[in-house]
Amino acid sequence: MGIPVVDLDGNLDHKxxxxxxxxxxxxxxxxNVAAGAQGAEYLVNKxxxxxxxxxxxxxGLSGNITGQKRARGFxxxxxxxxxxxxxxxxxxxxxxxxxxxxxxxxxxxxxxGLVAIFAANDGMALGAVxxxxxxxxxxxxxxxxxxxxxDAVKSIKSGRLNASVAQLPYLVGKQAVEKVAAMxxxxxxxxxxxxxxxxxxxxxxxxxxxxxxxxxxx
Amino acid sequence: xxxxxxxxxxxxxxxxVLSAGMALLSPVFLSVNNLFNIILATATFGVLAIGATxxxxxxxxxLSLGSVLGLSSVVGAALVVTLEWPWYFAILGSLIAxxxxxxxxxxxxxxxxxxxxxxxxxxxxxxxxxxxxISGGRGIYGLPNEILFLGQARPLGVPTPVFILALVAxxxxxxxxxxxxxxxxxxxxxxxxxxKATGIDINRQRMLLYMLSGLMAGIAGLIFTARVNxxxxxxxxxxxxxxxxxxxxxxxxxxxxxxxxxxxxxGALIMGVLQNGLNLLAVQAYYQQMAIGMVLIAAxxxxxxxxxxxx
Numbered sequence: 001m002g003i004p005v006v007d008l009d010g011n012l013d014h015k016x017x018x019x020x021x022x023x024x025x026x027x028x029x030x031x032n033v034a035a036g037a038q039g040a041e042y043l044v045n046k047x048x049x050x051x052x053x054x055x056x057x058x059x060g061l062s063g064n065i066t067g068q069k070r071a072r073g074f075x076x077x078x079x080x081x082x083x084x085x086x087x088x089x090x091x092x093x094x095x096x097x098x099x100x101x102x103x104x105x106x107x108x109x110x111x112x113g114l115v116a117i118f119a120a121n122d123g124m125a126l127g128a129v130x131x132x133x134x135x136x137x138x139x140x141x142x143x144x145x146x147x148x149x150x151d152a153v154k155s156i157k158s159g160r161l162n163a164s165v166a167q168l169p170y171l172v173g174k175q176a177v178e179k180v181a182a183m184x185x186x187x188x189x190x191x192x193x194x195x196x197x198x199x200x201x202x203x204x205x206x207x208x209x210x211x212x213x214x215x216x217x218x
Numbered sequence: 219x220x221x222x223x224x225x226x227x228x229x230x231x232x233x234x235v236l237s238a239g240m241a242l243l244s245p246v247f248l249s250v251n252n253l254f255n256i257i258l259a260t261a262t263f264g265v266l267a268i269g270a271t272x273x274x275x276x277x278x279x280x281l282s283l284g285s286v287l288g289l290s291s292v293v294g295a296a297l298v299v300t301l302e303w304p305w306y307f308a309i310l311g312s313l314i315a316x317x318x319x320x321x322x323x324x325x326x327x328x329x330x331x332x333x334x335x336x337x338x339x340x341x342x343x344x345x346x347x348x349x350x351x352i353s354g355g356r357g358i359y360g361l362p363n364e365i366l367f368l369g370q371a372r373p374l375g376v377p378t379p380v381f382i383l384a385l386v387a388x389x390x391x392x393x394x395x396x397x398x399x400x401x402x403x404x405x406x407x408x409x410x411x412x413x414k415a416t417g418i419d420i421n422r423q424r425m426l427l428y429m430l431s432g433l434m435a436g437i438a439g440l441i442f443t444a445r446v447n448x449x450x451x452x453x454x455x456x457x458x459x460x461x462x463x464x465x466x467x468x469x470x471x472x473x474x475x476x477x478x479x480x481x482x483x484x485g486a487l488i489m490g491v492l493q494n495g496l497n498l499l500a501v502q503a504y505y506q507q508m509a510i511g512m513v514l515i516a517a518x519x520x521x522x523x524x525x526x527x528x529x
Binding site: 059062088089090091092095096097098101102103105106107109110123126127130131133134149150151154155158 | 244246249251252255258259262356357358359360369370371372442445446447448450452453454455493494497498500502503504506507
């Protein structure tokens, strides 16, 4: 029919759509694997590549592709950069702060020397960090989330959450519209997948406020 | 003695066997810290399960428990963080929001004569929507220390929510098992026509039961907020299923007429022990789902076997 179909956030499978007769012009969104990898890079920067210790990964809802990509991106990169940091548990938090809190308690029981927690979204990261504080282990455990939510930013500013890999959804929407406008003028879009970068937010970066991408954080 | 406490032997057996199994598989399972963590993790949906027990015992149903938990979480946090009212308004706000939602449920069930399944299903959506509207779809972060105490502190080494759950459970058990209100609840669930004939005010009884259930959701919302330091509009998603499951495993009859708070607590602990064990053993996500499903069926099957033997 000639109406361009754009997939925001990259949840559609291009082959399946093509088989069904739908031509997706392009998918645009965050690269969730890269986001997980950035979390690992932040952690190794902080602890050093020779660091040793158990690490907990809190996954999203079982079977959810976004959560899987972030968790995998983190675990793979971590193994590459710092083999001494071992993922001892990768448990489903179901995007639920309460469940993440319980997972954190239980993993601290099984691994009292826990050094880091990576959660596939901010909600779960916040559930985890509050539990780490309640257990008195804040100086020992680094907690990292993904999304860059407003409550995560508040927590980072107050010094509780260590970092969050922020998505830039405003930028995703903006670039999508710009590309469609270009398409309408006749410019061909040659990429199937367009990845909008994610950025790691820490207390330093937020306090300094000089990072140009900060204006796209939610 | 067990029947005087209204506990079903079967659920107790399941709890003991499951705990023994976990203790064998994980050396840290029986540590005091871990046992308290189990009860802590159980506290939120355990309080919901108490509300579910009351309502289901009366042959009713409350599917809105999880959403009302979320609404209460948001209201309490909004009053204290956004409006910056004194800390105790988080408590008042959560409890009142929950009770009011329950009152709306009760009103429509009794006056509107709409089936409870539908009414509370509608409230599930309405409460969740309200929570998202009030919070603007984001978490309300940063509660005062007095509220964090309710969720994160360990007075005398025991997490505060454990005290809260114990208090609510003891009072609720007394109400259901030893007061006229409790007897009327079970009578209503057993045979509504007979209950009416003996002069019980059915509408008033139902209204109070749904308000009680809402109050439980409010308390659970408060515990949740205090534990994660956030008024979270997505809090409690699908928790009503956990609450109803705990009540059923604990021996509450889904069709009404039989229920026990202590039984529900055992049901909740069975679920808590299982999840705790799966976490300690770092069991992979997909296998966890299977394990939980299998234990649920086994627990209720054991219950039914004894029932069938009796009749």
